[in-house]
Amino acid sequence: MKSHRMLMPGLLLALLALPFASQAGDGDWKRGRIYYRMVCTACHVQKSGSIAPSKMTKAEWAAYIKADKHAKGKDSLKHYVSTAYRNGIKASNKAAEKFADVPDQELLDDIRAFVEYGAKDGEKPASCS
Numbered sequence: 001m002k003s004h005r006m007l008m009p010g011l012l013l014a015l016l017a018l019p020f021a022s023q024a025g026d027g028d029w030k031r032g033r034i035y036y037r038m039v040c041t042a043c044h045v046q047k048s049g050s051i052a053p054s055k056m057t058k059a060e061w062a063a064y065i066k067a068d069k070h071a072k073g074k075d076s077l078k079h080y081v082s083t084a085y086r087n088g089i090k091a092s093n094k095a096a097e098k099f100a101d102v103p104d105q106e107l108l109d110d111i112r113a114f115v116e117y118g119a120k121d122g123e124k125p126a127s128c129s
């Protein structure tokens with residue numbers, strides 16, 4: 001009985017994660033968190049007010065990332081994850097410098113892993129800081 005209760009939530013989570021896992025790599029949410037806080041949030045705080053991962057559900061984040069429309073469609077989210085963007089800001093941004101050589105898709109997967117982990121219905125809803 002006890003082991004059942006422990007197993008079920010894990011099993012459910014694994015099942016829920018399947019569609020995402022098959023779409024792209026799993027992503028390292030800890031690395032994603034560093035980038036999100038030091039690059040994404042750093043800019044949001046200045047320009048628009050902070051945007052917490054917990055503002056959206058996992059499904060909303062997945063759709064948002066897939067659509068690749070950032071700042072109300074003005075530009076692309078992938079742009080801010082790209083090697084080119086990181087190279088451009090790495091002189092003044094430690095996270096961009098640290099992850100300068102991470103492939104774009106890998107870093108995007110990390111960010112996706114973090115925002116889903118910290119989503120409204122995620123494992124650990126996260127504020128922006």
Ligand code: HEC
Pocket residue numbers: 036039040041043044047048051064069070071072073077080081111
């Ligand atoms: C150069 C500054 C800048 C960077 C870097 C940046 N953002 Fe933004 N972001 C903005 C601005 C400005 C808005 C708000 C637009 C508005 O409200 O009119 C925004 C809005 C958003 C929104 C709200 C929905 C939308 O698109 O309007 C999300 C979610 C978001 N950003 C995610 C991210 C993520 C994830 C990253 C990092 C990979 C990131 N942003 C990097 C400036 C930035």
